[in-house]
Amino acid sequence: MAQYARGSAVAVIRLRNPPVNALSRAVLQALEDGLKKADADPSVKAVMICGENGKFSAGADIRGFSAPKRLGGALGPVVSLIESSEKPVVAAIEGVALGGGLEVALGCHYRIAHVKARMGLPEVTLGLLPGAEGTQRLPRLIGVPAALDMITTGKHIPATEALKLGLVDEIVEENTIEAAIRLANKVIGQPLGPRRLSLKPVPKVPNMEAFLDEALAKVKRQARGCLAPELCFQAVRAATQSPFADGVRRERELFQVLLSSGQAQALQYAFFAERAVRRWATPGGASWSSAAPQPVRRAAVIGLGTMGRGIVTSLVKANIPLVALEQDLENLNKGRKAVMFLLEREAMKMEGGAQVLDFHNPARLQFTVDFDLLRDVDLVIEAVFENMALKKEIFHKLSKICKPGALLCTNTSALNIDEIASATNRPQQVIGTHFFSPAHVMRLLEIIYGRHTSPTAIATAMQLATALKKVGVVVGNCFGFVGNRMMFPYVQQAVFLLEEGSRPDAVDQALEDFGFKIGPFRMSDLAGLDVGWRSRKDQGLTGPSLPAGTPARQRRGQRYSPLPDLLCEHGRFGQKTGKGWYLYEKAGGRTATPDPWLLNFLSQYRDTHGIQTRFIDQEEILERCLFSLINEGFAILAEGIASGPEHLDVIYINGYGWPKHRGGPMFYASTVGLPRVLAKLQKYSEAHPDVPGLQPSAFLKKLAAVGNPPLKEWMSYLSQQSSKL
Ligand SMILES: CCCCCCCCCCCCC[C@H](O)CC(=O)SCCNC(=O)CCNC(=O)[C@H](O)C(C)(C)COP(=O)(O)OP(=O)(O)OC[C@H]1O[C@@H](n2cnc3c(N)ncnc32)[C@H](O)[C@@H]1OP(=O)(O)O
Numbered sequence: 255m256a257q258y259a260r261g262s263a264v265a266v267i268r269l270r271n272p273p274v275n276a277l278s279r280a281v282l283q284a285l286e287d288g289l290k291k292a293d294a295d296p297s298v299k300a301v302m303i304c305g306e307n308g309k310f311s312a313g314a315d316i317r318g319f320s321a322p323k324r325l326g327g328a329l330g331p332v333v334s335l336i337e338s339s340e341k342p343v344v345a346a347i348e349g350v351a352l353g354g355g356l357e358v359a360l361g362c363h364y365r366i367a368h369v370k371a372r373m374g375l376p377e378v379t380l381g382l383l384p385g386a387e388g389t390q391r392l393p394r395l396i397g398v399p400a401a402l403d404m405i406t407t408g409k410h411i412p413a414t415e416a417l418k419l420g421l422v423d424e425i426v427e428e429n430t431i432e433a434a435i436r437l438a439n440k441v442i443g444q445p446l447g448p449r450r451l452s453l454k455p456v457p458k459v460p461n462m463e464a465f466l467d468e469a470l471a472k473v474k475r476q477a478r479g480c481l482a483p484e485l486c487f488q489a490v491r492a493a494t495q496s497p498f499a500d501g502v503r504r505e506r507e508l509f510q511v512l513l514s515s516g517q518a519q520a521l522q523y524a525f526f527a528e529r530a531v532r533r534w535a536t537p538g539g540a541s542w543s544s545a546a547p548q549p550v551r552r553a554a555v556i557g558l559g560t561m562g563r564g565i566v567t568s569l570v571k572a573n574i575p576l577v578a579l580e581q582d583l584e585n586l587n588k589g590r591k592a593v594m595f596l597l598e599r600e601a602m603k604m605e606g607g608a609q610v611l612d613f614h615n616p617a618r619l620q621f622t623v624d625f626d627l628l629r630d631v632d633l634v635i636e637a638v639f640e641n642m643a644l645k646k647e648i649f650h651k652l653s654k655i656c657k658p659g660a661l662l663c664t665n666t667s668a669l670n671i672d673e674i675a676s677a678t679n680r681p682q683q684v685i686g687t688h689f690f691s692p693a694h695v696m697r698l699l700e701i702i703y704g705r706h707t708s709p710t711a712i713a714t715a716m717q718l719a720t721a722l723k724k725v726g727v728v729v730g731n732c733f734g735f736v737g738n739r740m741m742f743p744y745v746q747q748a749v750f751l752l753e754e755g756s757r758p759d760a761v762d763q764a765l766e767d768f769g770f771k772i773g774p775f776r777m778s779d780l781a782g783l784d785v786g787w788r789s790r791k792d793q794g795l796t797g798p799s800l801p802a803g804t805p806a807r808q809r810r811g812q813r814y815s816p817l818p819d820l821l822c823e824h825g826r827f828g829q830k831t832g833k834g835w836y837l838y839e840k841a842g843g844r845t846a847t848p849d850p851w852l853l854n855f856l857s858q859y860r861d862t863h864g865i866q867t868r869f870i871d872q873e874e875i876l877e878r879c880l881f882s883l884i885n886e887g888f889a890i891l892a893e894g895i896a897s898g899p900e901h902l903d904v905i906y907i908n909g910y911g912w913p914k915h916r917g918g919p920m921f922y923a924s925t926v927g928l929p930r931v932l933a934k935l936q937k938y939s940e941a942h943p944d945v946p947g948l949q950p951s952a953f954l955k956k957l958a959a960v961g962n963p964p965l966k967e968w969m970s971y972l973s974q975q976s977s978k979l
């Protein structure tokens with residue numbers, strides 16, 4: 255709703271739709287009614303529009319896009335109605351003015367914002383474009399380069415930047431509403447023509463065409479298959495080429511194209527999925543609604559290798575004082591140098607820089623090799639080598655040293671949380687906090703509860719995720735948890751495809767064309783092939799503990815490819831050694847080129863093992879890699895390791911570079927259709943009966959058999975008994 259009130263000469267229209275004053279059909283109707291009332295009342299000389307509860311508006315009600323009747327198509331005309339008012343209209347922007355909310359403000363004749371307000375046109379992140387004339391008004395107000403930047407990236411900008419760009423007329427530190435009413439009183443009677451953005455020309459840019467060509471090339475490069483950025487660009491280009499009314503028509507056409515695209519549905523699903531996973535629950539009955547987190551006033555990180563460095567950086571950025579511990583002085587100095595380098599770089603990106611982060615202050619960041627300094631911390635994150643014996647030794651020590659309430663977290667990628675917890679005197683306070691590399695950049699935090707983990711521990715880890723500006727996803731304990739467990743069959747298929755005749759660059763290209771940021775072979779080279787090699791040796795799959803006479807391409811009765819092990823035996827660990835699945839310009843180099851040595855090696859390998867080479871097309875690459883990953887997802891759901899498909903999708907989008915415009919693997923499966931996914935898996939598992947990852951999971955079969963229900967109904971088809979937790 256929008257509440258209309260008249261005080262003195264200024265009528266106030268307050269947008270009201272908690273929690274973020276989204277513009278639903280009802281809100282728009284009330285806004286329109288309020289404007290008409292103000293227009294008809296001769297005692298009203300000006301109008302002020304604001305939002306309830308310190309928020310202007312987060313834009314159109316996103317849920318309305320899947321039920322357009324609920325939203326209506328009326329936002330553009332309402333914005334025009336505001337602009338054409340004969341009485342000055344002032345927007346008082348507090349909190350956020352996003353999307354349609356900012357478009358409403360752009361229709362107003364004046365905009366005044368609180369210094370802490372944020373503004374933006376984030377429609378592109380939902381697979382849309384600003385559809386209420388924003389692509390035509392914003393370039394007229396702040397110029398084409400700044401408008402293109404805001405509209406094609408969807409970034410939110412602070413009020414201070416909005417003032418510099420001329421997006422707002424004034425910013426205030428105190429009461430925005432009072433300041434807006436003062437401004438409204440001041441401008442009564444002043445001519446409104448110059449304040450109507452639709453009447454302004456688009457400011458000229460020298461050599462506009464060349465500028466636009468370059469901007470388009472950049473937008474395309476960054477979009478990686480996502481439609482919306484390019485259509486946002488086209489709408490802004492229309493503003494530079496056509497009169498306002500024609501530009502608006504073009505904007506509407508492009509909006510409709512996007513609205514009916516699958517990509518918009520996928521991106522909007524991803525928006526709500528990210529929010530849904532905050533409401534975590536475990537099969538044991540613990541949940542976000544009843545569990546309270548405990549405060550984390552001081553933390554510790556153990557191990558300052560690849561992961562520990564990023565985790566320390568993340569904690570410092572979140573303003574959490576901490577102790578960083580290494581095993582000896584040599585590693586401590588190495589780790590300290592690396593952390594300082596990361597923090598200096600982060601500080602340069604921030605307003606206020608190093609002073610804000612305060613990382614030179616030992617009260618906020620202390621480096622040590624002394625476990626005794628961990629006595630009073632509230633939370634410890636262990637990030638030492640992936641080795642169970644070492645982790646248990648550390649956790650045993652922690653449980654003796656740390657105060658009774660301290661939470662003990664492990665960054666293990668795959669190991670059993672219960673076994674680690676068994677080394678302590680407080681298994682209820684042991685939890686997995688699985689960061690992704692680089693830990694100060696990647697948004698995902700996979701939070702793994704063990705058999706004894708308390709609801710308080712889960713709530714505290716979730717609160718930590720929020721403090722670190724990460725997306726926390728709560729999952730159960732199994733080898734590889736959710737993300738890595740789904741990744742195993744995917745990478746396994748990629749390697750099998752090489753055995754059968756494909757090439758690393760062909761497999762990577764197919765998956766990068768699908769939208770992945772990086773294909774499986776480039777990814778393995780980046781992460782280091784030695785990491786998986788060590789883990790396979792620990793599991794007895796390769797190395798000296800392998801019983802003599804084990805067939806080269808079989809383990810425990812299943813197909814196995816020794817190719818990654820053979821590469822490591824040749825000293826090819828990936829980027830760090832300058833060669834892996836690809837060749838690099840030097841050790842530590844980043845430019846991957848296909849390596850003739852590897853292609854020759856593959857061909858000899860196939861000859862040795864009598865494998866017939868065949869051409870493998872893109873379709874087969876995609877289906878085998880993606881459907882085996884999805885298949886594992888269904889098994890995870892059936893076991894109760896995750897409480898819904900949204901969890902798997904949020905994990906894949908935020909931790910594994912899955913293209914967001916495809917909504918995550920489980921959403922993607924729902925768009926392909928489960929019967930089709932099932933049929934393909936059946937076909938491939940018949941061709942490869944010794945590959946369990948291709949054998950369709952029982953849950954997938956069940957969903958296909960009951961008629962391919964929509965994703966949000968999947969979990970209702972799981973019987974209680976099937977949960978293993
Ligand atoms: C036949 C023809 C039919 C044609 C119909 C076509 C109509 C044509 C008209 C086009 C008009 C276009 C108008 C406009 O250009 C389009 C838009 O405005 S799209 C929306 C753009 N806005 C956004 O993307 C903002 C999204 N929100 C956020 O970024 C954040 O929520 C926030 C505002 C920064 C707040 O963040 P937080 O404080 O962290 O809070 P949450 O994120 O947890 O949000 C709280 C709660 O609110 C829900 N929510 C937030 N924004 C919206 C929204 N815009 N609509 C609906 N709901 C919203 C959010 O989901 C949370 O609820 P929960 O999911 O937890 O229940």
Ligand SMILES: NC(=O)c1ccc[n+]([C@@H]2O[C@H](COP(=O)([O-])OP(=O)(O)OC[C@H]3O[C@@H](n4cnc5c(N)ncnc54)[C@H](O)[C@@H]3O)[C@@H](O)[C@H]2O)c1
Pocket residue numbers: 556557558559560561562579580581582585589637638639640641644648665666667668688689690691781
């Ligand atoms: N590298 C990744 O991409 C990644 C991603 C997610 C999770 N992980 C997990 O994070 C953990 C750390 O991985 P990494 O890649 O950072 O390893 P790493 O080898 O880069 O670093 C491990 C660090 O731990 C230190 N260490 C070893 N024993 C110690 C002890 N007793 N006390 C204090 N410090 C000790 C080492 O000196 C080293 O600096 C592992 O469990 C790994 O599986 C790694």
